[in-house]
Amino acid sequence: xxxxxxxxxxxxxxxxxxxxDVILTTPFIRALKKSIPDAQIDYLLEPFVAPVxxxxxxxxxxxxxxxxxxxKELPAVEKMRENEMENINNSVKxxxxxxxxxxxxKKQKYDIVFDLWGNLRTIIISLIxxxxxxxxxxxxxxxxxxxxxxxxxxxxxxxxxxxxxLLKPLRIKDDGIQTEIYYSNQDE
Numbered sequence: 637x638x639x640x641x642x643x644x645x646x647x648x649x650x651x652x653x654x655x656x657d658v659i660l661t662t663p664f665i666r667a668l669k670k671s672i673p674d675a676q677i678d679y680l681l682e683p684f685v686a687p688v689x690x691x692x693x694x695x696x697x698x699x700x701x702x703x704x705x706x707x708k709e710l711p712a713v714e715k716m717r718e719n720e721m722e723n724i725n726n727s728v729k730x731x732x733x734x735x736x737x738x739x740x741x742k743k744q745k746y747d748i749v750f751d752l753w754g755n756l757r758t759i760i761i762s763l764i765x766x767x768x769x770x771x772x773x774x775x776x777x778x779x780x781x782x783x784x785x786x787x788x789x790x791x792x793x794x795x796x797x798x799x800x801x802l803l804k805p806l807r808i809k810d811d812g813i814q815t816e817i818y819y820s821n822q823d824e
Contacts, residue, residue, distance in 0.1 A: 637784060639769060639806050644747045647677045650761055651752040652701075657795055658685050661752060662692065662816045664799040668750075669694035671808040678744070680761070686728055691818030698728045701737045741765045750802055754778055771802050 647668065651658055658681060669677055676696040679689055683700050690698070731737035742764055749762045751772035759781045762770045772782040779785045788801050796813045803810065 637769075637805065639748075639784075641672050641806065641808075644672050644675050646744060646746045646748075647672070647675050648741070648744070648746045648749045648765060648767065649677065649679045649752060650681075650749065650758045651679070652681045652758065653685055653753075655685050655688055658688055659815050659817060660795045661799050662694075663796050663810060663813050664750075664752075664803065665692065665694045666816065667800065667803055667808055667810045670811060671803075671806070675747075678746075680741075683730075688817060692816065693818070699731070699737075699740075700728050701731045701734070737761075738764050751782070752799055752802070771805065773802070 649661070649665065649668075651661055665677065665679070669675070677694060678697040678699055679695050680699040680701065681689070683702055686698055686700050689695055729740075731740065738761075741761065744765070746765045746767040748769040748771065749765050749767040751758045751762045751770065754772050754775065759772070759778065762772065763781060769784055770782045771784040771786060772778060774782070774785040774787055784805050786802050786805060788798055790797075794813070796815070800810045800813075
């Protein structure tokens with residue numbers, strides 16, 4: 637499928653959790669923004685992960701949803717989640733619940749969604765956006781939900797390369813695998 641990058645104005649990246657893996661998506665974000673510099677690039681994730689993207693110049697908006705789950709967390713993760721919503725940067729869009737998030741994402745009219753997680757929730761989110769293009773990896777039944785399904789060329793491999801594979805169908809070249817974290821003087 638040939639995609640005219642000039643027609644891409646709004647992008648959503650979904651990678652809800654795993655702090656290290658979100659950091660490993662920064663080469664993907666940078667390559668994407670350099671290829672479509674005028675596009676709005678939003679990133680959807682959970683609250684305790686959001687701070688690793690603060691100040692990233694390639695992201696237009698950080699979108700945060702609170703996963704209220706009865707799932708048992710590891711004690712360290714449970715501790716991080718205690719006051720996670722209170723620690724969110726005030727420039728971040730926070731959703732009170734899934735319904736609010738779904739309506740907001742639908743209203744944004746994204747041109748393309750990159751699902752870097754690929755579980756049932758992120759697949760549903762991808763579909764709800766109504767984006768013309770949905771990019772994700774094909775595993776089992778997932779291939780039916782993306783209209784730009786991607787097969788990683790080598791498995792396993794360093795996750796930066798894995799995420800960059802999602803740009804190949806758009807003919808976007810990476811500009812290196814260097815990860816980035818931006819922080820304020822106060823953080824330093």
